[in-house]
Amino acid sequence: MTLHAISAHRIFDGETMHLDSALLWENQRIIGIVPNASVPSHAQISHYPNSTVTPGFIDLQVNGGGGVMFNQDTDADGIRTICDAHRKHGTAYLLPTLISDSQDKINQALIATEDALNANITGVIGVHLEGPWLSPNKKGAHDSHHFYDPSVSSLKALTWPTHGKVLITLAPEEVNHEAIEWLSQQGIILSCGHSNATQSQLNPDTLSYINGFTHLYNAMSPFTGREPGVVGSALMTDHAWCSIITDGIHVDPTSVKLAQRIKPKGKLVIVTDAMATVGSSDDYFVLNDEVIRVVDNQLVNANGSLAGAHIGMDQSVAYAISWGIDECEVFKMASTYPAHALQSEQTLGYLKPEYIAAATILDEHYQTEAVIVDGKLFT
Ligand SMILES: [Zn+2]
Known part of the structure; x- marks a missing residue:
């Protein structure tokens, strides 16, 4: 199983904004959000240093x-x-x-x-x-x-x-x-x-x-x-x-x-x-x-x-x-x-552990740079 990560300037998890952090996920499920320095070295990571990540x-x-x-x-x-x-x-x-x-x-x-x-x-x-x-x-x-x-x-x-x-x-x-x-x-x-x-x-x-x-x-x-x-x-x-x-x-x-x-x-x-x-x-x-x-x-x-x-x-x-x-x-x-x-708030709408890995990555003008759906990154 591959551990995936995206690091970004800002990650909004549906409740809180995390600065200079990374979203980790594995096998379609979110593991969590960690400071950039704490990303495990074996993770497959994509960098979005100027971007904002939101729930998909x-x-x-x-x-x-x-x-x-x-x-x-x-x-x-x-x-x-x-x-x-x-x-x-x-x-x-x-x-x-x-x-x-x-x-x-x-x-x-x-x-x-x-x-x-x-x-x-x-x-x-x-x-x-x-x-x-x-x-x-x-x-x-x-x-x-x-x-x-x-x-x-x-x-x-x-x-x-x-x-x-x-x-x-x-x-x-x-x-x-x-x-x-x-x-x-x-x-x-x-x-x-x-x-x-x-x-x-x-x-x-x-x-x-x-x-x-x-x-x-x-x-x-x-x-x-x-x-x-x-x-x-x-x-x-x-x-x-x-x-x-x-x-x-x-x-x-x-x-x-x-x-x-x-x-x-x-x-x-x-x-x-x-x-x-x-x-x-x-x-x-x-x-x-x-x-x-x-x-x-x-x-x-x-x-x-x-x-x-x-x-x-x-x-x-x-x-x-x-x-x-x-x-x-x-x-x-x-x-x-x-x-x-959609009564799906137990699986979607937040970037929290166990949620389905789905996120939207936006540039500083809120235009789309990439999207994660079911753990798959689309650039
Ligand atoms: Zn109508």
Whole structure:
């Protein structure tokens, strides 16, 4: 067994910053963080003297990358391409995310995830189904022709993965209670999103099944004085995390900072909501037969409406820090907190003994230099 090490100027373990230290790991598991002078001489060491190491970034919402959309390339190879593209932007693990589509396509996505997990494709830890159980009033770039209220029997008929994480974004006001209860009983993580719910529709009983809220502020009923809407519920529901897009386009920095101030620590999570153009030279892709283009770093359809994000995790982190959010807090929003959101905080999200060796190595501008996934260093 080889003892591996990376030494760096700064190593953030998910709680504490260590200076001029080295991260040690062996056989995919972390041994610990030690001063540079204490690295055993037999260790295979890589040096990053100007860099910062954080727990590996985890992205809960990735629709595509490397020129591939999960909705189009719905197989293990597609997942591999997406994971490879996002690793170049610091992401150690991600959930390939299917935008609302047909029953057949949902089954394909679930089977592709199972195949990718069985093939140990680096970086995949589950799947995110964004819809099709959403509100037509908040459809965003989704095709509302796919939307419906699912019966429990129709859900049982899907080929659910036997391992890995499953996250579902749904609009609770559009889905019958039995279906929500059944999904929750299967251990599926439920997130409220693309929802036009009122506060009374998001009552305490319904909220007890909701683990999170998807891309806070975007595609949800807004906060107003007399009707707090989904935004108000998301901000005020302490047990639930909120994911948020920090590309500076989907959400104004002030609104990000407002959420950061209101949500309990650990409950605000950065996602990219990235599309095929990330990690690719392509400047367009096709979604629901519609061409989406990159224009001024924004992804827009023919009408000029936003359709996902053209950003990686590292730049999302760089923006949030530039807006004045505490640096270590931002690192946690990209690694530690999503690990908690996936209920994987016993194995991921920290650089501590016995944790899976997964880390992101950033230069002084927070751009990715290398990523460690399952003990393997990718430079
Ligand atoms: Zn969305």
